[in-house]
Amino acid sequence: MDTVSCIQRAIDFIEDNILDELNPEIIASQAYMSSFHFQRVFSIVCNLTLGDYIRNRRLTLAGMEMKSSGMKIIDIAFKYGYESPESFSRAFTRFHGVSPVTARSHGGGINLFAKISVQSMLGGKHAMQDLKQRGYTVKENGPVYYTKNMDKTAKWFEDILGWYVNIDERNADGDGIYGCALPIPGELVNMKITTFNGIHMFFGEPAKRTVAFMRVEGVEELYAYIKKNGWEQVTEVKTQHWGGKECDVTTVDGSVMRFFQLD
Numbered sequence: 001m002d003t004v005s006c007i008q009r010a011i012d013f014i015e016d017n018i019l020d021e022l023n024p025e026i027i028a029s030q031a032y033m034s035s036f037h038f039q040r041v042f043s044i045v046c047n048l049t050l051g052d053y054i055r056n057r058r059l060t061l062a063g064m065e066m067k068s069s070g071m072k073i074i075d076i077a078f079k080y081g082y083e084s085p086e087s088f089s090r091a092f093t094r095f096h097g098v099s100p101v102t103a104r105s106h107g108g109g110i111n112l113f114a115k116i117s118v119q120s121m122l123g124g125k126h127a128m129q130d131l132k133q134r135g136y137t138v139k140e141n142g143p144v145y146y147t148k149n150m151d152k153t154a155k156w157f158e159d160i161l162g163w164y165v166n167i168d169e170r171n172a173d174g175d176g177i178y179g180c181a182l183p184i185p186g187e188l189v190n191m192k193i194t195t196f197n198g199i200h201m202f203f204g205e206p207a208k209r210t211v212a213f214m215r216v217e218g219v220e221e222l223y224a225y226i227k228k229n230g231w232e233q234v235t236e237v238k239t240q241h242w243g244g245k246e247c248d249v250t251t252v253d254g255s256v257m258r259f260f261q262l263d
Contacts, residue, residue, distance in 0.1 A: 003184065007031055007038075007042060007046075010042075011115065012030075013027060014027060018061065021081070022054055038050075046116055056095065059091060059092060059096070060112050061080065062088075062092065063095075063111070063112075064112075066100055066103050067104065073085060077089075097109075097111070134162045134222075136216050136222040136225065138183035138197050138215070139197070139215040143212055144199075144201075145200065145201045145202070146202055146203070146205060146207060148203065149175075150167055150201060151167065153201065154167060156251060156252035160229050161183070162225065163181050163182060163183050164181075164182045165201075166180055167179040167201075176201075176203065178203070180200060180201065181198050182197070182198035183198060184198075199212065206254055207255050209255070210248070210257075210258055211255045212255075213260065214259050218261070219246070219247060219261040220237050222247070222259055223236070223247050235247050240260075243263055244261055245261045245263065
């Protein structure tokens, strides 16, 4: 499971258990991370601490309930984890700008803090790509890749493999001369949430041979994803004598990328 999906899984867990006592270690386990690492990654990606996120979501839901139900303020306070009406009132007023009594009796406005969607927060044209649909993750780096038409190659990586491509340098004629093709959003690499595990693309004559050996989890899902996207130049997944599984993909440049899974 990729980093984006892991963080979102933890957020979904928070939402499903928002009324319960939420232990940071248990939340982090939903993302398959240590509590320390998860909270660091969460703060970088979501731009607030884990504790602030939980607090903001609880106060949002409490505010909505304050305006839409006849439940006693003290009962709402206890429901959302506050030990006394006074502590709830202070937190509510700081967050919403009005007291619980004002929000209810005078129709005061309340602030809303929506559930976070990690992919949406990453922004850009890749925000709509759903990593979960790919069904596979890349575990190891690939080598240098040469192409004479970087824009065409970038589109192939995006459309067929579901990768993310940035063309960082162009020559005077506008031809791409350097870029990166990544199986994860580049923002995660730039923020040092995860290491680089993609391909460096350079302008040059494509090699008509195997140019990349990429270890993946979900090689059969990779094969199905490529076929679904209409690319036929992919071999069926085969189990090798050493116990792993492999398939070869011939790219738009005629180069071959071999994907393998260790079982």
